[in-house]
Structure formats: C-alpha cells, structure tokens
Amino acid sequence: MLAVGIAAALMAGEGARLAVVAVLAESFEPRKIQRALGLDPSSPELHFRLGLVDSYALDHLDPVEGVGELRRATELAPHVAGYWAALGSACDSIRDTACADTAFERALRLSPMTPRLHWMAGNHYLLNDRNKEGMAHFRRLLEVSPSYANSVFAASLSAVGDPAVILERVLPGPEKNPELTLSFINFLCASGKADFAREVWQTTAARTWALRLTWVKPYLDSLLELRRFRDAANVWKDLERMRIVERPRSSDSADILFNGDFERSPLNAGLDWHIKAERFLAVDFSDPRAYHGAGCLRVEFTVARNEDYEPVYQIVPVSPGGTYELSGYVRTEDVTSDSGPRLRVLDLDCPDCVNVSTETTTGTAPWHRVSVEFAAGARTEFLRVSGWRPRSRSFPSEIAGRFWIDAVTLKIISPFERSHAPARQS
Structure with a gap:
C-alpha cells in the first residue's frame, strides 16, 4: 500500500509539474518560458518559443541566442517543419546563409505542400540575391496556392525589376493557368506597367481561348480607369472573337451600341453598359x-x-x-x-x-x-x-x-x- 501511495504521489507531483509547464508555455514572456524550461528542459516547443522571443521581441532581442534556441528545438523534434522554417528566418537575420539554406531545405523536405514554407524560402533566396532559386520556389508556391499571386508578383518585381523575367520564371504560361496569367496582367496595370500588360494579354489571347469574363473584367476595369480606351476596345474585340462575350442582336443593323435594346442584363464590364x-x-x-x-x-x-x-x-x-x-x-x-x-x-x-x-x-x-x-x-x-x-x-x-x-x-x-x-x- 505504501508503494502504491508513493507512486500516486509521484504521479500527482508529475501531473502538477506538467500543468505548471503547460501554463507557462502558453506565454511569450521570456521569464515564464525560462521557468517552464527549468521544469521541462527537453521540450522543443519551449525552445521554439524562446527562440522566437530572442529573435524578434524588441524588448528582449538577442538574435544569436534565438538561433541557438531554435536549433535546439530542431534537434529535439527534427520532424517538425515549422521549427526548421523559423530557424531559417532567424539565421537570415544574423546573415548565416548556410544555416538558412539548410533549414529551409529541411522544412520543405518535411512539408513540400505547405505554401507558407515556399513563400519563406523564396524570400530567403531573393534576400540573398539568388533570384533564380527564389523565383523557382515562387513558381512552385503558385502551383500549390494561387492566392499568393499578388504577394509573389510584388516581391519578384521588387527583386528583379523586370516583369518579363517574372513572366518567364514564375508563371507557368497562359495555356496551363490562364487565370493566374490574368492576375499577373491585373497586377501589372496596378503597378504602372500597362504597356507590358498589353503585350502579355496579346500573347494570352493568341495562345488560349480558355478564358472567363470574370478573370478579364478586372483588367478591363483597370484599362478604363487608366483611360486606355483603345486597349480596352481591343481586349473587348478579342473577347468577342473568342465568343466569351457575344454581341446581342440589335433592332437596328446600323447601331454601334452594345446591347442597346437591353434584351440581356448588362455585363457591367468593358464596352457593355x-x-x-x-x-x-x-x-x-x-x-x-x-x-x-x-x-x-x-x-x-x-x-x-x-x-x-x-x-x-x-x-x-x-x-x-x-x-x-x-x-x-x-x-x-x-x-x-x-x-x-x-x-x-x-x-x-x-x-x-x-x-x-x-x-x-x-x-x-x-x-x-x-x-x-x-x-x-x-x-x-x-x-x-x-x-x-x-x-x-x-x-x-x-x-x-x-x-x-x-x-x-x-x-x-x-x-x-x-x-x-x-x-x-x-
């Protein structure tokens, strides 16, 4: 009975210790995390949290110490991709490129379909003037998650300055992903590069008919807002040629208005009402x-x-x-x-x-x-x-x-x- 009582007491004591660790571990306050580590020094999550605090908290900034804590987290839990990614970013902050390379490679090997990891890796390579590698990760990122499109385009344009390079290295081409190509065209218009956007549109319209008006409408809206009426009219002609837009029959054959009889609800786009x-x-x-x-x-x-x-x-x-x-x-x-x-x-x-x-x-x-x-x-x-x-x-x-x-x-x-x-x- 005594042995059972001692075991129960030990279990109760261990449970209390773990409960204290759990409470302290929820905090990002350095002293609380350090106290928790004193109780559970082999917790990778605690080393991870302390590493983030050391790397980024302005009132507790110690980037070198942060890298050490994050490295310890990866040693204790080498199969957690998020620990490796955090280590990669921290290594970049102290300009340890080799460490960052290894960390991002490990993170992506563990979780190759996680968009955020490709985003972080792509920015790492651009930060270190390795644009080809960075844009390769961005290309893969857009395959996994097209929602990153505008962020990828902005980061790439800031790095290389030439939208033609982005078109070649980041986008898969209008035949494979016309919606993404239209997103790039819209981004170019919003970035003051409407002339190059026109070139991309002309190539897209010549190479694929697998388009939808909902993808093209933002481009038409941008052209009208920029008062590039000739470009908007040419895009509209392309859409009519591809039968994405069909001109309603008019009661007067000499009429040059589009849908002047209102027999069809206006598209609220382009050269319609x-x-x-x-x-x-x-x-x-x-x-x-x-x-x-x-x-x-x-x-x-x-x-x-x-x-x-x-x-x-x-x-x-x-x-x-x-x-x-x-x-x-x-x-x-x-x-x-x-x-x-x-x-x-x-x-x-x-x-x-x-x-x-x-x-x-x-x-x-x-x-x-x-x-x-x-x-x-x-x-x-x-x-x-x-x-x-x-x-x-x-x-x-x-x-x-x-x-x-x-x-x-x-x-x-x-x-x-x-x-x-x-x-x-x-």
Missing part, C-alpha cells in the same frame, strides 16, 4: 413593360433629391469627325422635377468637343422617341453614352418618380466631318 450604384436610385432591367422586345432599363428615384445622376453608361468607339445620331425610346411616370432624365453623349478626351443630350422628359408620358444629332470632333475616338439627370437649378428641383429607356441606338450618319453646327434635338 456599366451600372453605377447611387443613393436613392433603384435600377433594374427586368420590367416587362418594354417598348421593344422583353427587356428595358427602369430607373426609380426612390427619395426626392436634387442630385446629378448617371445610373448607366457605355464607352463606344467612333470615327473621328463623323456625324452621329443618338436616339432611344423613353417614358416617365410621376417625374416631379423640371430637370428630368435624358440620354447624353460625351467625348471622354475632350468634353468641350462633344457634350450633348436629348430633350428632357418629366411628369407622366408614354413611350416616345428622343434623339440628338452631333458631329464628333476631329480627334474624337471614344464617346460615353449614358442615362443622365443633371441637377436642377430652378423650382421644383427635387426629382422623384420613374423613368424607362429602351431601344437606344447610336448610328453614324456621315463618316466625314460635315459641320460643327450646334447639336439638333428631336
């Missing part, structure tokens, strides 16, 4: 009371306000100097302001060259045609066609009610500049 979310405005395309076909645009001013509104717009390529007619069918219901909605066309590069609109419609009115004829400027290449309500400058100023648009067309009347007479409304 864009929908702007605005306060106190409801926009939909499902109202069955269309002038033509099954669809139309319906706008409701839900709260009476006196604001500028432009709920939808479209970018349209045109021929410089041509004479055009913008027309559509509209109807209203209980529109209160003297400044009602209308169709508008604006030269994006020279608003003073073309900035015209159809007559306004207020009150309650049935479907009727509105139009405006205008001459494009000698350098006009892209127009912005929109549904527009300008702010009123007289009473009653606040607008409420509902407005419908359908069968919107933009047609060229004459391909050559005929006159610069004022726009004519009808």
